[in-house]
Amino acid sequence: MAPNPQRQIIAVSDPAALAEAAADRIVARILANSGRVAICLSGGSSPKQLFQLLATEAYRDRIPWDRVHWFIGDERFVPADSALNNMTMARQAFLDRCAPPANVHPIATENTDPLEAARRYEHELKSFYGADQIDAARPLFDLVLLGVGPDGHTASLFPGYPAIEEKTRWVVDVPKAHVEPFVPRITLTLPALGSCREMLFEAGGSGKRAILTQVLDGADLPANRAHSRGGETVWLLDRAALPENFRE
Numbered sequence: 001m002a003p004n005p006q007r008q009i010i011a012v013s014d015p016a017a018l019a020e021a022a023a024d025r026i027v028a029r030i031l032a033n034s035g036r037v038a039i040c041l042s043g044g045s046s047p048k049q050l051f052q053l054l055a056t057e058a059y060r061d062r063i064p065w066d067r068v069h070w071f072i073g074d075e076r077f078v079p080a081d082s083a084l085n086n087m088t089m090a091r092q093a094f095l096d097r098c099a100p101p102a103n104v105h106p107i108a109t110e111n112t113d114p115l116e117a118a119r120r121y122e123h124e125l126k127s128f129y130g131a132d133q134i135d136a137a138r139p140l141f142d143l144v145l146l147g148v149g150p151d152g153h154t155a156s157l158f159p160g161y162p163a164i165e166e167k168t169r170w171v172v173d174v175p176k177a178h179v180e181p182f183v184p185r186i187t188l189t190l191p192a193l194g195s196c197r198e199m200l201f202e203a204g205g206s207g208k209r210a211i212l213t214q215v216l217d218g219a220d221l222p223a224n225r226a227h228s229r230g231g232e233t234v235w236l237l238d239r240a241a242l243p244e245n246f247r248e
Contacts, residue, residue, distance in 0.1 A: 006227065009216070009235045011242050018204045018238045019049040022145070023059050025234070026050075029143040029198055030068055037068040038128070040144040040193070042155070043075065043086025047145060047202060051093035065099050069128065073146060074156035074187035075107035076177075077114045084181055085109070107186050114173035114184040121186060122171040134170075136230055140195040144228070148203050149179055152211055152221030156187035163187060164222050190226060199228040204238040213243040 012021050030037050041047065053059060070090070078084045087106035095104050105128070107121045126132050129140050146154045157164045158178035166172055170192040174185040193199070201223070203212060215224045216235070227233040 007216075007233045007235060009237065009246060011237050011239060011246070014238055014240075015049060015204050018202060018236060019053050021236055022047075022050045022200065022202045023053045025198070025200055025236070026054070026143055026145070027059060027062050030063055032197075033142055035067070037064075038071060038141045039068060040071045040073050040141045040188070040196070041087075041090050042073050042145045042147045042202070043089070044147055044149075045089075046147045046204070048089065048093060050145075050202065051090055055094035055097055060094075060098055063098070065103070068099070069103045069105060070095060070099055071105045071125070071141070072107055073144065073193060074185055075109065075117075076181060077109050077117065077173075077184040077186065078181075080106065080110060084183070109186075114175065114186055118169075118171045118173040118186045122169060125170055125188075125192065134191060134195045136195075139197050139231060140192060142196065143198045143200055144193050144196040146193070146199060146201050146223070146226060148201060148208065148211060148215060148223040150207075150211055151178055152215055152219065152223050153178060154201075154223040154226050155193060156185035157190065157222040157226070159221055163189065164225065167191060193226055194229040196228050197231040199226065199231070199233045201233075201235045203235070203241050206240040208237075208241040209243055212237065212241055213245070216243055216246065 012018050072087045075086050076084050148154055156174045163172045166189040171188055177185055
């Protein structure tokens with residue numbers, strides 16, 4: 001797979017600058033839409049600094065919280081009160097303090113199984129969108145935030161797993177993760193994630209440099225196959241994560 005020519009790469013100095021640049025892009029996307037806004041968040045620990053920044057006065061007061069809806073790109077099949085729960089981390093960092101509860105859309109993991117949880121979340125997304133089929137001219141999300149794992153996965157789309165080839169379903173279950181924690185997952189698929197005005201990858205730290213070298217060189221990895229269909233795809237990296245061949 002060749003490098004994505006539509007991908008924009010932005011390098012910043014350090015983790016603080018990374019979080020600030022990501023927060024600025026999220027707020028800009030929100031303010032560009034005068035109607036109902038949909039933001040899809042990423043899980044894991046990487047976006048924690050960004051989420052905490054959105055709760056600060058400098059950003060909180062610029063966001064019209066009553067018309068912004070918050071979704072999650074993937075979830076670990078663990079209880080909502082588990083430290084491993086992706087949406088719980090986002091809620092603790094900023095959503096519970098800022099967003100109306102009705103505007104927060106977690107993937108339910110209680111009283112169900114991963115397959116049923118995926119079906120329910122797909123139904124919720126379709127109800128929010130108002131259609132069962134995605135219209136290329138009407139994106140599902142204003143912005144999708146993603147990260148990249150050490151094996152090149154993004155959301156819970158792992159290399160070689162069937163979920164990466166899904167063309168019709170919006171949400172699928174992943175019986176076993178490729179990386180820790182080895183628990184079942186629920187993930188949005190490439191068609192759903194790609195239905196956005198902007199797909200924003202955020203990656204920082206020297207530990208990401210090896211996999212980013214592969215991804216940005218065009219390796220056939222899930223993170224390289226994810227892109228906005230019709231909008232912008234932006235990779236926001238700090239200098240420590242930036243591969244050598246992309247440095248000036």
